[in-house]
Amino acid sequence: MKQRVFVTGIGIVSAIGRTVDETADSLFSGNTGISGMRYLDSSLKDLFPVGEVKYSNSDLSDLLSIPEAKYSRTFLLSLAAAREAAGERLSSYNPCRLGFVSGNTVGGMDLTEKYFQSMHSGQAADVTGLLQHDCGYSAQKIAEGLNISGYVTTVSTACSSSTNSIMHAAMLIRSGIVDAALAGGVDSLTKFTLNGFNSLKILDSQLSSPFDENRNGLNLGEGAAYLFLESEKSASGHMQDVLCEVKGFGNSCDAFHQTAMSEDGKGPKLAMRGALKSAGLEASEIDYINLHGTGTSNNDLSEGIAIEDVFSGSIPIYSSTKSYTGHTLGAAGAVEAVICTLSIKNGIIFPNINFKTRMKELSVDPVSSLLKKNIRNVMSNSFGFGGNNSSIIFSKGV
Amino acid sequence: MNLYISGIGAVNAGLPSENEKAGGDQSREVSVIRCVEPDYKKYIDPKFARRLSRIIKMGLYAAQMALSEAAVSVPDGIITGTSLGCLADTGKFLNSMIEENESLSSPSAFIQSTHNSISSQIAIATGCNGYNSTYTNRGFSFESALIDAMLQIGENNKAGFLVGSSDEITDELLEILTKPRFLEYSGYNFDNDLKQIFSYGEGAAYFYLTGEKTAGSYCKITSVKTFFTPNAGDDLIKILDDAVSFHEADLHGVDLVLSGGYRRDEALTLSAKLSGAEVVMYKKYCGEYLTSTSYALWLSCMILKHEVDESFIDAGKASTPGKILIMNSYENKYTSFVTVEHV
Numbered sequence: 001m002k003q004r005v006f007v008t009g010i011g012i013v014s015a016i017g018r019t020v021d022e023t024a025d026s027l028f029s030g031n032t033g034i035s036g037m038r039y040l041d042s043s044l045k046d047l048f049p050v051g052e053v054k055y056s057n058s059d060l061s062d063l064l065s066i067p068e069a070k071y072s073r074t075f076l077l078s079l080a081a082a083r084e085a086a087g088e089r090l091s092s093y094n095p096c097r098l099g100f101v102s103g104n105t106v107g108g109m110d111l112t113e114k115y116f117q118s119m120h121s122g123q124a125a126d127v128t129g130l131l132q133h134d135c136g137y138s139a140q141k142i143a144e145g146l147n148i149s150g151y152v153t154t155v156s157t158a159c160s161s162s163t164n165s166i167m168h169a170a171m172l173i174r175s176g177i178v179d180a181a182l183a184g185g186v187d188s189l190t191k192f193t194l195n196g197f198n199s200l201k202i203l204d205s206q207l208s209s210p211f212d213e214n215r216n217g218l219n220l221g222e223g224a225a226y227l228f229l230e231s232e233k234s235a236s237g238h239m240q241d242v243l244c245e246v247k248g249f250g251n252s253c254d255a256f257h258q259t260a261m262s263e264d265g266k267g268p269k270l271a272m273r274g275a276l277k278s279a280g281l282e283a284s285e286i287d288y289i290n291l292h293g294t295g296t297s298n299n300d301l302s303e304g305i306a307i308e309d310v311f312s313g314s315i316p317i318y319s320s321t322k323s324y325t326g327h328t329l330g331a332a333g334a335v336e337a338v339i340c341t342l343s344i345k346n347g348i349i350f351p352n353i354n355f356k357t358r359m360k361e362l363s364v365d366p367v368s369s370l371l372k373k374n375i376r377n378v379m380s381n382s383f384g385f386g387g388n389n390s391s392i393i394f395s396k397g398v
Numbered sequence: 399m400n401l402y403i404s405g406i407g408a409v410n411a412g413l414p415s416e417n418e419k420a421g422g423d424q425s426r427e428v429s430v431i432r433c434v435e436p437d438y439k440k441y442i443d444p445k446f447a448r449r450l451s452r453i454i455k456m457g458l459y460a461a462q463m464a465l466s467e468a469a470v471s472v473p474d475g476i477i478t479g480t481s482l483g484c485l486a487d488t489g490k491f492l493n494s495m496i497e498e499n500e501s502l503s504s505p506s507a508f509i510q511s512t513h514n515s516i517s518s519q520i521a522i523a524t525g526c527n528g529y530n531s532t533y534t535n536r537g538f539s540f541e542s543a544l545i546d547a548m549l550q551i552g553e554n555n556k557a558g559f560l561v562g563s564s565d566e567i568t569d570e571l572l573e574i575l576t577k578p579r580f581l582e583y584s585g586y587n588f589d590n591d592l593k594q595i596f597s598y599g600e601g602a603a604y605f606y607l608t609g610e611k612t613a614g615s616y617c618k619i620t621s622v623k624t625f626f627t628p629n630a631g632d633d634l635i636k637i638l639d640d641a642v643s644f645h646e647a648d649l650h651g652v653d654l655v656l657s658g659g660y661r662r663d664e665a666l667t668l669s670a671k672l673s674g675a676e677v678v679m680y681k682k683y684c685g686e687y688l689t690s691t692s693y694a695l696w697l698s699c700m701i702l703k704h705e706v707d708e709s710f711i712d713a714g715k716a717s718t719p720g721k722i723l724i725m726n727s728y729e730n731k732y733t734s735f736v737t738v739e740h741v
Binding site: 105135152172196200252256 | 539542
């Protein structure tokens with residue numbers, strides 16, 4: 001019998017709030033965090049709205065009481081969410097039995113692009129900033145700061161990075177390598193990613209409208225989120241803290257194209273079916289799907305068709321909360337895992353704001369206003385470039 | 399649990415006997431050991447290869463070679479470790495973004511810049527829709543991939559996984575690594591007279607791993623352990639001491655250590671702890687890169703398969719090693735032990 005894995009703590013920072021409480025307030029009041037660019041200094045400033053965390057690096061450093069002007073935004077966001085998820089209890093665990101598993105795509109790219117910019121314009125540039133370039137930097141600093149030494153790693157599977165980090169942590173716990181772990185992910189907005197997505201012509205110049213017939217691309221966002229996961233045994237002394245259970249997960253590769261998804265949704269179908277099988281659930285037992293739902297023509301079609309197929313006859317209600325946060329890339333899976341946890345805890349489905357017209361290929365509309373509902377099992381989808389598709393199922397705790 | 403190896407493939411600087419710093423570059427302050435470029439056509443369709451960056455080609459070539467030896471066409475899953483990912487395309491995209499003042503037209507460098515593009519291209523080339531993941535965590539990038547393979551195969555012991563790593567040296571990276579202020583911060587520890595064996599390196603290696611012994615299995619990984627010790631300071635001896643004591647059971651019978659260290663006292667500690675096992679500092683053959691454990695694993699397989707001129711180990715010893723410990727350590731924070739032995 002595999003050990004069950006429970007979520008007993010959550011932490012989040014994104015365009016809609018710096019804490020779990022702020023995030024919940026924004027979700028309940030229907031306020032999107034997507035707006036004009038304020039902190040990222042990009043020539044594309046006036047062209048694309050983004051989901052920025054509403055604090056400068058210096059504000060964030062102050063709030064975290066750490067010395068200013070040295071760290072990448074990626075590290076600062078990651079630290080904020082990791083500390084919140086760890087809460088006050090962390091010191092009561094044996095550090096050697098704790099893990100930290102992060103998901104990330106571009107590491108300290110914000111500092112790297114500043115370095116390259118300075119070099120290009122012949123200004124003095126601090127090469128030591130590049131020591132934060134790799135994705136592992138933030139994980140190292142945070143594990144060090146929180147005194148976590150049992151296991152540390154970082155997953156990088158594009159937009160499904162932090163769903164895979166949660167899966168990996170759950171398996172580490174199930175196998176007994178650690179008793180508990182902080183798992184999630186982070187990405188900060190950078191010119192690199194903004195320009196990358198712009199070169200792919202998949203950024204919406206307006207607020208994005210996922211799963212809408214007239215959708216026109218995605219809004220990039222940024223943020224970090226972590227979940228504190230622990231084995232049933234480890235959680236047994238404080239079951240009142242259990243928010244939900246990591247019930248099952250599936251991972252597959254579309255093996256179709258480096259950036260595009262197959263139109264028949266082969267990879268997404270395999271991921272969702274894999275998650276159901278691993279959770280031991282029937283399709284009809286899923287009460288809500290938190291969509292990957294980026295708002296691009298390709299993703300939403302592929303995901304929608306895959307859902308129609310996997311859940312044929314009993315399609316659950318669904319919504320994309322990227323209409324609030326923007327697409328936070330490597331953090332998206334964890335950001336949405338926290339939102340799913342809030343849905344389960346509060347019995348509320350948060351809507352797909354900006355939805356107007358059903359996609360002609362689909363038979364169901366996404367939820368477009370707050371909906372009260374008792375939720376037993378939630379599926380959260382994360383599909384990334386490279387065909388890295390993952391689905392994870394969270395269930396109401398004991 | 400054991401992971402049985404029935405196929406290996408690599409792009410690297412070669413075996414110790416071949417490699418007196420193959421492709422070595424002594425023109426800089428720090429030397430570099432580069433890979434011997436293979437004939438990529440052997441395993442990659444040239445039309446497909448043209449679109450791929452070098453780090454992806456290195457990975458894909460090694461992956462296909464491992465599958466070919468294992469006589470498997472589609473693995474059940476693919477896991478890659480890469481510490482720095484696709485640096486050439488990252489640099490290319492960054493430079494053109496800055497030069498063109500953010501008015502780019504071509505996405506190709508961006509598309510190939512993501513860390514997961516190595517695993518992804520292997521999946522596309524082999525038609526593998528199974529499990530696919532990529533780890534990028536400094537000195538544990540490849541080790542995490544191995545541990546994940548143990549977890550995945552542990553829950554499905556019929557599965558066969560392709561697991562490996564790819565990291566490359568680019569001119570841009572080398573320029574940054576050899577800047578004076580950068581070196582001061584990246585604290586490698588070595589005995590002064592062993593400084594000469596320090597080179598930067600690169601390489602790709604993939605392994606076809608199964609949970610059950612197959613007709614083609616020739617060695618097995620018996621344990622993979624990582625020790626994250628951010629606050630241990632400079633004392634690698636103590637880390638090794640603790641690690642060896644903690645994992646004594648895994649280490650029983652080790653007669654060769656491939657060590658990623660640069661200090662004699664570390665080597666002596668390991669040897670003394672392991673009943674006089676021979677210790678070889680392997681990085682003189684592949685250089686320093688954060689996924690070099692995969693080179694040492696490849697070399698271990700070659701030793702256990704008797705495909706190596708063993709004179710580099712110790713000319714005085716007659717018998718071939720039966721169990722090898724790979725010890726790697728990065729900045730005294732990331733220490734790993736992998737044990738591999740004959741089946």
